[in-house]
Amino acid sequence: MRLSKFFMPVLRDDPKEAEIVSHRLMLRCGMIRQETGGIYSWLPLGFRVLTKIMDIVREEQARAGGLEMLMPTIQPASLWRESGRYDDYGKEMLRITDRRDNELLYGPTNEEMITSIVKSSVQSYKDLPLNLYHIQWKFRDEIRPRFGVMRGREFLMKDGYSFDLTEEAGREAYNRMFVSYLRTFAAMGLKAIPMRAETGPIGGNESHEFLILAETGESGVFFDKAFLEKDWSGVDIDYDDAGAVAGVVKEFTSLYAATEDIHDPAAFEREVPEDRRVSGRGIEVGQIFFFGTKYSKPMGCAVQGPDGKEVYLQSGSYGIGVSRLVAGIIEASHDEAGIIWPQPVAPFDLGLINLRQGDAATDGACEKLYEELSNAGLDVLYDDRSDRAGEKFTRMDLIGLPWQVVIGPRGVKSGMAEVKNRATGEKTDVPFDTLTGLMLDKCTEVYA
Amino acid sequence: MRLSKFFMPVLRDDPKEAEIVSHRLMLRCGMIRQETGGIYSWLPLGFRVLTKIMDIVREEQARAGGLEMLMPTIQPASLWRESGRYDDYGKEMLRITDRRDNELLYGPTNEEMITSIVKSSVQSYKDLPLNLYHIQWKFRDEIRPRFGVMRGREFLMKDGYSFDLTEEAGREAYNRMFVSYLRTFAAMGLKAIPMRAETGPIGGNESHEFLILAETGESGVFFDKAFLEKDWSGVDIDYDDAGAVAGVVKEFTSLYAATEDIHDPAAFEREVPEDRRVSGRGIEVGQIFFFGTKYSKPMGCAVQGPDGKEVYLQSGSYGIGVSRLVAGIIEASHDEAGIIWPQPVAPFDLGLINLRQGDAATDGACEKLYEELSNAGLDVLYDDRSDRAGEKFTRMDLIGLPWQVVIGPRGVKSGMAEVKNRATGEKTDVPFDTLTGLMLDKCTEVYA
Numbered sequence: 001m002r003l004s005k006f007f008m009p010v011l012r013d014d015p016k017e018a019e020i021v022s023h024r025l026m027l028r029c030g031m032i033r034q035e036t037g038g039i040y041s042w043l044p045l046g047f048r049v050l051t052k053i054m055d056i057v058r059e060e061q062a063r064a065g066g067l068e069m070l071m072p073t074i075q076p077a078s079l080w081r082e083s084g085r086y087d088d089y090g091k092e093m094l095r096i097t098d099r100r101d102n103e104l105l106y107g108p109t110n111e112e113m114i115t116s117i118v119k120s121s122v123q124s125y126k127d128l129p130l131n132l133y134h135i136q137w138k139f140r141d142e143i144r145p146r147f148g149v150m151r152g153r154e155f156l157m158k159d160g161y162s163f164d165l166t167e168e169a170g171r172e173a174y175n176r177m178f179v180s181y182l183r184t185f186a187a188m189g190l191k192a193i194p195m196r197a198e199t200g201p202i203g204g205n206e207s208h209e210f211l212i213l214a215e216t217g218e219s220g221v222f223f224d225k226a227f228l229e230k231d232w233s234g235v236d237i238d239y240d241d242a243g244a245v246a247g248v249v250k251e252f253t254s255l256y257a258a259t260e261d262i263h264d265p266a267a268f269e270r271e272v273p274e275d276r277r278v279s280g281r282g283i284e285v286g287q288i289f290f291f292g293t294k295y296s297k298p299m300g301c302a303v304q305g306p307d308g309k310e311v312y313l314q315s316g317s318y319g320i321g322v323s324r325l326v327a328g329i330i331e332a333s334h335d336e337a338g339i340i341w342p343q344p345v346a347p348f349d350l351g352l353i354n355l356r357q358g359d360a361a362t363d364g365a366c367e368k369l370y371e372e373l374s375n376a377g378l379d380v381l382y383d384d385r386s387d388r389a390g391e392k393f394t395r396m397d398l399i400g401l402p403w404q405v406v407i408g409p410r411g412v413k414s415g416m417a418e419v420k421n422r423a424t425g426e427k428t429d430v431p432f433d434t435l436t437g438l439m440l441d442k443c444t445e446v447y448a
Numbered sequence: 449m450r451l452s453k454f455f456m457p458v459l460r461d462d463p464k465e466a467e468i469v470s471h472r473l474m475l476r477c478g479m480i481r482q483e484t485g486g487i488y489s490w491l492p493l494g495f496r497v498l499t500k501i502m503d504i505v506r507e508e509q510a511r512a513g514g515l516e517m518l519m520p521t522i523q524p525a526s527l528w529r530e531s532g533r534y535d536d537y538g539k540e541m542l543r544i545t546d547r548r549d550n551e552l553l554y555g556p557t558n559e560e561m562i563t564s565i566v567k568s569s570v571q572s573y574k575d576l577p578l579n580l581y582h583i584q585w586k587f588r589d590e591i592r593p594r595f596g597v598m599r600g601r602e603f604l605m606k607d608g609y610s611f612d613l614t615e616e617a618g619r620e621a622y623n624r625m626f627v628s629y630l631r632t633f634a635a636m637g638l639k640a641i642p643m644r645a646e647t648g649p650i651g652g653n654e655s656h657e658f659l660i661l662a663e664t665g666e667s668g669v670f671f672d673k674a675f676l677e678k679d680w681s682g683v684d685i686d687y688d689d690a691g692a693v694a695g696v697v698k699e700f701t702s703l704y705a706a707t708e709d710i711h712d713p714a715a716f717e718r719e720v721p722e723d724r725r726v727s728g729r730g731i732e733v734g735q736i737f738f739f740g741t742k743y744s745k746p747m748g749c750a751v752q753g754p755d756g757k758e759v760y761l762q763s764g765s766y767g768i769g770v771s772r773l774v775a776g777i778i779e780a781s782h783d784e785a786g787i788i789w790p791q792p793v794a795p796f797d798l799g800l801i802n803l804r805q806g807d808a809a810t811d812g813a814c815e816k817l818y819e820e821l822s823n824a825g826l827d828v829l830y831d832d833r834s835d836r837a838g839e840k841f842t843r844m845d846l847i848g849l850p851w852q853v854v855i856g857p858r859g860v861k862s863g864m865a866e867v868k869n870r871a872t873g874e875k876t877d878v879p880f881d882t883l884t885g886l887m888l889d890k891c892t893e894v895y896a
Contacts, residue, residue, distance in 0.1 A: 005513070007569075007578055030569070036550070039523075040520060068492060068495055069495045071483070072483055073521055073602065074487055074587065075484075075487075076487075078484075079483075096544050102485075137520070139522065143548070154521065
């Protein structure tokens with residue numbers, strides 16, 4: 001993509017309304033724009049990150065047996081009366097009346113709808129197990145929306161739901177999602193720590209939330225240092241092997257980890273040696289629940305079991321905050337100069353900076369490399385604008401692409417580009433003819 | 449995908465509520481499910497088609513210079529007061545009041561929002577031209593929703609918007625989208641005929657709608673047979689060459705084509721020789737508008753031109769009914785037995801039918817071919833269920849994958865599979881060892 005043809009309205013100054021760093025940086029980079037309180041447009045740069053996150057979620061969901069579908073944003077109130085949650089949900093639910101006075105609502109989650117779908121479609125235990133998910137916009141009418149897309153009113157979520165015949169099979173489904181979440185966040189270049197959690201309005205008796213560490217995180221967290229030493233990206237697994245999956249869950253849940261609201265200092269001291277006790281801050285990016293028959297029973301979602309008897313299905317639900325993750329990743333990965341994207345979710349793999357736009361030799365070298373890099377399958381943002389060098393550097397640091405390739409008249413003479421690693425600041429001179437190969441290696445390395 | 453692990457709740461009987469064939473077939477195949485009047489869930493089979501359509505739209509938009517972004521579903525009413533459309537839009541607009549008594553609405557289209565985004569982000573003519581699009585759910589509160597997703601209340605649309613400095617440049621942007629729509633529909637295996645159209649509530653002075661032909665279409669259409677003889681898939685073009693683009697537009701708009709509401713029988717007879725006059729029925733799947741300054745003026749969307757003077761931007765908007773297309777394609781392509789998907793939008797490339805599930809030799813041959821076909825990059829739906837052959841054939845015909853590969857004990861003995869073309873019904877025996885190569889050729893042929 002040529003910057004001259006891209007739409008990336010970078011702000012010169014920090015926006016006053018932003019209270020947290022991710023909100024400030026997303027506005028400054030032209031990733032998002034607020035339309036009204038807690039409701040945002042995703043401009044092309046932000047949309048690219050959203051897409052990369054969705055792609056990673058989809059890939060890992062498919063591997064773990066999840067089937068993608070798409071439920072609507074608007075739901076009938078009657079559905080929520082069946083489960084008894086219509087009145088419970090309070091003012092955070094956006095309630096709507098249509099022209100025929102039907103009561104509707106903008107879905108904040110989909111347990112009721114998916115249970116009703118499975119109820120009407122599945123007759124026999126032979127059709128199980130099922131794991132269905134969608135990635136769809138949801139609405140939560142916060143009284144005071146703030147912190148940008150970290151706590152927006154209209155937000156994008158992946159939510160998945162499992163349906164099994166027995167509690168044991170249901171717990172196995174929960175375990176598969178637990179492991180798939182470890183793998184999903186690792187594939188984004190994140191360390192997400194699973195912690196036992198309250199179940200809140202979703203309900204049920206077992207829940208874990210996944211938090212990524214960030215100094216500016218919303219919650220205090222206390223955990224065993226062993227989490228940081230684990231090779232997260234290496235957690236590979238055969239999802240059909242329930243024992244192996246349970247083993248991974250056990251490995252991760254046997255270590256102490258807790259958010260401040262349920263932290264137990266005595267247990268922390270008892271279970272974790274002093275030199276392994278870590279406290280910090282985190283941001284919740286996913287949560288999973290096993291709630292058994294909480295929805296299937298009131299809604300009558302049952303099938304005939306092998307013995308001919310009716311059995312209420314055992315279910316769990318599994319959420320990832322897709323739009324929230326974009327902000328969460330920035331909170332976890334930035335510096336004074338701007339964002340530092342983990343490679344797998346970066347809006348472009350690299351930025352190509354032409355230091356002397358209009359100089360025939362420099363333009364020629366840049367165009368040639370732009371074509372080469374693009375043909376190699378890399379996503380390149382080519383800064384072909386005529387701004388001065390300082391402005392180009394500042395902007396490229398701000399938007400935080402993992403690599404910068406800088407080409408000016410001097411480099412053209414010597415046949416060298418300067419390659420900068422955004423995260424470390426390290427700069428290397430690289431000959432033009434080995435540049436594409438090097439970038440391809442760097443950008444496709446498994447993120448560790 | 450193994451059918452035994454897929455979620456495709458096929459109905460045995462025709463659903464009574466379906467008045468048109470696409471609605472009936474989508475329900476029967478388990479592609480969609482109604483949640484309340486005019487609001488549908490997309491089950492995995494339907495979601496796959498939706499995804500294929502979105503992929504094709506995105507590819508062609510990128511080629512024509514469109515940048516993808518994502519605007520929210522909920523908009524503030526204040527924005528629509530600026531353009532004067534808040535009161536005009538009537539009861540089809542779903543109006544919402546949030547907990548703080550702010551007036552919101554579920555967006556039926558996005559001219560106001562995108563104009564406001566461009567207004568706040570673009571200062572100079574140097575930032576133009578711009579062509580921004582998104583694919584997002586919209587809402588139209590129909591008094592009597594029916595015909596399934598053909599005329600749903602919550603529906604998925606691609607809507608794009610162009611911004612240019614001069615009327616001439618604006619018309620060139622319109623022309624690019626005109627040509628990109630021809631290419632987009634052709635890439636889906638469709639013949640879509642552009643027809644001059646009324647501008648309706650979007651406004652402006654120039655508009656074309658694109659209709660695909662279907663015997664069961666909603667509108668009567670009259671057109672020159674030359675449209676049918678054109679090699680639509682061959683319309684390749686350099687979008688930077690405004691003259692060439694205008695040439696294609698002229699070629700297509702100089703032929704007579706009109707829907708019944710603006711059909712002029714005298715002109716039809718005058719302009720089209722008798723043997724080239726075709727009348728039929730069609731379904732609108734896209735519409736484009738050039739409306740100049742209709743929104744930029746009242747909303748104050750202007751930039752400094754090269755001479756320093758303020759200039760209101762020239763705009764158009766460009767819609768494709770993504771969810772409606774799924775139904776439209778079925779209306780255009782089905783028979784007594786079910787759907788006949790054009791290859792590019794088929795939910796799977798082919799169906800592999802195991803005629804004797806449980807027979808070791810047949811299972812072995814099927815598993816081997818399933819692996820080979822999948823590894824070759826083909827999307828295979830493998831019917832590995834234990835239903836009897838007749839049921840499998842009926843179901844596979846119903847869901848309409850372009851190719852069926854049938855393997856039974858007799859074929860295993862002779863090393864042959866039966867390959868059936870769903871559209872023509874033609875059957876051929878193909879040796880196992882050449883099957884994958886053949887299917888790869890058939891499924892990746894450019895659709896003509």
